[in-house]
Amino acid sequence: MPELPEVETVANGVHERTHGQVIEAVWTSGKPQTFKSPPEEIAETLTGARIDKIHRVGKTIVCDLTQAEEEKAQFLIHLGMTGRLLVSEPDVPMPPHTHAVLTLSGGREIRFVDARRFGRLSVHHLAAHAEKYEGPGREPLTISVEDFIALFRGRKTPIKAALLNQSLLHGVGNIYADESLFRAGIRPRRQAGRLNRAELSKLREALTVVLKHAIQLGGSSVSDYVDADGVRGFFQLEHKVYSRTGKPCVVCGTPIKKITVGGRSTHFCPACQK
Numbered sequence: 662m663p664e665l666p667e668v669e670t671v672a673n674g675v676h677e678r679t680h681g682q683v684i685e686a687v688w689t690s691g692k693p694q695t696f697k698s699p700p701e702e703i704a705e706t707l708t709g710a711r712i713d714k715i716h717r718v719g720k721t722i723v724c725d726l727t728q729a730e731e732e733k734a735q736f737l738i739h740l741g742m743t744g745r746l747l748v749s750e751p752d753v754p755m756p757p758h759t760h761a762v763l764t765l766s767g768g769r770e771i772r773f774v775d776a777r778r779f780g781r782l783s784v785h786h787l788a789a790h791a792e793k794y795e796g797p798g799r800e801p802l803t804i805s806v807e808d809f810i811a812l813f814r815g816r817k818t819p820i821k822a823a824l825l826n827q828s829l830l831h832g833v834g835n836i837y838a839d840e841s842l843f844r845a846g847i848r849p850r851r852q853a854g855r856l857n858r859a860e861l862s863k864l865r866e867a868l869t870v871v872l873k874h875a876i877q878l879g880g881s882s883v884s885d886y887v888d889a890d891g892v893r894g895f896f897q898l899e900h901k902v903y904s905r906t907g908k909p910c911v912v913c914g915t916p917i918k919k920i921t922v923g924g925r926s927t928h929f930c931p932a933c934q935k
């Protein structure tokens with residue numbers, strides 16, 4: 662599943678190629694699982710709207726729109742497991758499992774392709790909600806140390822599970838939880854509420870560094886993640902524990918262990934992480 666760096670890479674790529682353009686036409690497949698808002702409502706909201714900005718909130722791609730008569734709206738794209746948001750020339754053959762096509766004034770198309778259909782498309786009307794979409798939790802790249810520490814206070818769940826809880830921090834998934842716990846030297850099963858200030862502050866720092874580095878490298882390509890041009894990312898080459906079960910730790914040589922925490926496979930170094 663794409664996590665924060667992959668979603669940000671896609672959002673930035675689509676933004677660069679499409680902002681300022683008007684959506685002239687919208688086609689949807691009508692497959693019910695994909696559309697959290699009714700497809701007719703999506704088509705009505707998007708058609709004729711200008712794309713002001715495409716950015717990331719948590720694991721959601723948010724497209725800020727200005728409609729006719731200056732009404733503001735947002736188009737929300739959640740990639741789910743296998744969702745892809747591509748910017749294509751219209752003569753490029755339509756990939757299988759295409760569920761939405763936005764035809765732009767510049768001549769290109771934004772295509773939403775999703776084989777397994779866990780992705781979700783919806784619209785958010787700012788007149789009705791007043792607030793912009795803010796996501797389920799706090800933003801890991803901008804949260805302060807004090808707020809980060811406060812998130813985990815009194816929590817009896819393992820720190821790995823707390824990192825994956827999207828209502829605490831949104832955008833962190835399995836890869837970046839494992840990688841940041843390794844870099845902070847913290848065992849994934851440690852109780853979140855029992856970590857001290859120094860450990861939590863180190864974890865926040867590690868998480869920020871890992872996420873920013875991954876964004877620079879275009880995300881991690883595991884399974885079928887690709888960016889807006891269909892290009893793979895490179896952060897998977899920097900994974901130190903994720904999916905390295907049995908391989909020597911890059912720091913101490915101890916074989917990386919795999920366990921299950923909160924139902925998710927979890928990788929760590931039994932020597933470096935305390």
Ligand SMILES: [Zn+2]
Nearest residue numbers: 910913930933
């Ligand atoms: Zn080690």
